[in-house]
Amino acid sequence: MRFNLTSISAALLASLLAQAAMASGYHFGSQSASAQGTANANAAEAEDASVLFYNPAGLTRLKGVNASGVLTVVAPSGSYEDRGSTTVLGRPLSGDSGKFVNTTAVPHGYLSYQLSDSLVAGFGVFVPFGSKSEYNSDWAGRYNTIGTELKTIALNPSLSFKVNEQWSLGGGITAQYIEGKLSKAADFGSGVLGDPALKPLLGALPPAMVAGLIQKMSGTNDFSGRVDVEGKNWGYGFNLGLMYSYDKDTRFGVAYRSKIKHQLSGDARWQVQTPATNIAAVLNGIKPGLGSQVQAGLLAKYSDSDASLDVVTPESLSLSAFKQMDKLALMADLTLTRHSRFQELRVDFANKLPDSVTPENWTNTVRYSVGMNYQLNDQFKLRAGVAYDGSPVSTANRTPSLPDNDRLWLSGGLNWKLSAKNSVDLALSYVKVGSSDLSNADYGGQASCRPDLNTSSCATIRGHYDISSILFGVQYNHQF
Numbered sequence: 001m002r003f004n005l006t007s008i009s010a011a012l013l014a015s016l017l018a019q020a021a022m023a024s025g026y027h028f029g030s031q032s033a034s035a036q037g038t039a040n041a042n043a044a045e046a047e048d049a050s051v052l053f054y055n056p057a058g059l060t061r062l063k064g065v066n067a068s069g070v071l072t073v074v075a076p077s078g079s080y081e082d083r084g085s086t087t088v089l090g091r092p093l094s095g096d097s098g099k100f101v102n103t104t105a106v107p108h109g110y111l112s113y114q115l116s117d118s119l120v121a122g123f124g125v126f127v128p129f130g131s132k133s134e135y136n137s138d139w140a141g142r143y144n145t146i147g148t149e150l151k152t153i154a155l156n157p158s159l160s161f162k163v164n165e166q167w168s169l170g171g172g173i174t175a176q177y178i179e180g181k182l183s184k185a186a187d188f189g190s191g192v193l194g195d196p197a198l199k200p201l202l203g204a205l206p207p208a209m210v211a212g213l214i215q216k217m218s219g220t221n222d223f224s225g226r227v228d229v230e231g232k233n234w235g236y237g238f239n240l241g242l243m244y245s246y247d248k249d250t251r252f253g254v255a256y257r258s259k260i261k262h263q264l265s266g267d268a269r270w271q272v273q274t275p276a277t278n279i280a281a282v283l284n285g286i287k288p289g290l291g292s293q294v295q296a297g298l299l300a301k302y303s304d305s306d307a308s309l310d311v312v313t314p315e316s317l318s319l320s321a322f323k324q325m326d327k328l329a330l331m332a333d334l335t336l337t338r339h340s341r342f343q344e345l346r347v348d349f350a351n352k353l354p355d356s357v358t359p360e361n362w363t364n365t366v367r368y369s370v371g372m373n374y375q376l377n378d379q380f381k382l383r384a385g386v387a388y389d390g391s392p393v394s395t396a397n398r399t400p401s402l403p404d405n406d407r408l409w410l411s412g413g414l415n416w417k418l419s420a421k422n423s424v425d426l427a428l429s430y431v432k433v434g435s436s437d438l439s440n441a442d443y444g445g446q447a448s449c450r451p452d453l454n455t456s457s458c459a460t461i462r463g464h465y466d467i468s469s470i471l472f473g474v475q476y477n478h479q480f
Helices: 006-014 056-061 188-193 196-203 207-217 273-286 290-301
Strands: 065-082 104-114 119-126 130-134 147-162 167-186 225-247 250-257 260-271 305-313 316-325 328-337 344-349 356-359 365-375 380-389 407-419 422-441 460-479
Touching: 056 119, 056 147, 056 167, 056 225, 056 250, 147 225, 167 260, 188 196, 188 207, 188 273, 188 290, 207 273, 225 273, 225 305, 260 273, 273 290, 365 407
Parallel strands: none
Antiparallel strands: 065 104, 065 460, 104 119, 119 147, 130 147, 147 167, 167 225, 225 250, 225 260, 250 316, 260 305, 305 344, 316 328, 328 365, 344 356, 365 380, 380 407, 407 422, 422 460
8 A cells, every 4th residue: 555645735726625614726816905895896996006016017006105904804704515525445534624714914005106298117915825624533534634834925027018098018926926735634444455466365364353353443543544745845936917098987908817826845744653553453453464564565665754735826817897986886807717737737756656646627717896986975985896717627626625616795885084095905705616516536636546555545535525615805005
């Protein structure tokens, strides 16, 4: 039996939904409270420094020095109902998932500086991707995942140039840091019992005794271990923007964010000593010395080691429009994301093990957003928006680390003008993810599963997810 990090690393990359339940795939989903209030439809509005993230060309609409500080609080709700999860040997798996999603708060910050009438510099610090989920260690899907955490932070200096009264251009460089942690259980008991080398021995035993061994060792805590993985990396990309003002009340924008390549480098730490000792005791009782031999093999195979994997966060292209009509403004955004880059996950091991490959087969996605502002009076501007965000994950490729599905955003908010140079944006959103059925065999990229040779525990999780989130955003804007 040989476990490695294939399915673990896939979960590390793909776990970005379970916590936030916000944007499809593994985007965090909100980098601005002013944008959140319109369900991310206001890129062409270009009202504050946070436009740097959505379209850097919009910075030319800002005068002087502007700063925006944002805090997004995500309060997710998730439930899992198991519907027949089993080990590779067919033994039923059970166990409550627990509260696998938790409330979290994420900050972002933006600054713009007008260098001249036609040139504006900007700098943004934001979280483009991020998640944390933690299941009970003995839940039914423990051999697929127990916990995942991914943190990113992006630094994005930008420049925007006003060509004339109609056209503006913008662009920037993005330095993105990624750090991930993941843990899952390892079904050493099933792996040993499924080893063809033991088939002659087990075949000579009475069927009732073999059934008893499966009941005792397959998918049980005393004969299971655990692996914890960590990795981190810096990657670099760019963003571009174009904005066209048809007249003073009508604008259109195009924005592009590039892919960013990462090679996460880290280590894998195994908990194997206790289950190997228990397995040895059982097998030595059947054939003296056999258990000790198996124990030595397990300890040799599952030693701590370095590991690395390549991750490419996808590029996106956004088209936006804005129309001011007296006190009412209408706006829309269409964003295409090339999630199809994630076709497989390939892990390279420092200890000379062959590359391990997990097929993912993600597809490209489209997000549609429409929103509005209404200037209630000199102090308050009301916001509202709705968005439909498609998922890159199909039913066949859904995992417990990413029980993703299409989602609907409903958002509202307001801008409160405190003074001529100070304002606060507040936003509240409800994000509902489509209910998801899950039947995921953890084969680690193999056509069929042999737990002695495969790169996973070969367990199959079957269940149903319901996930939603409440998002609260607050943003302070100041003009110096």
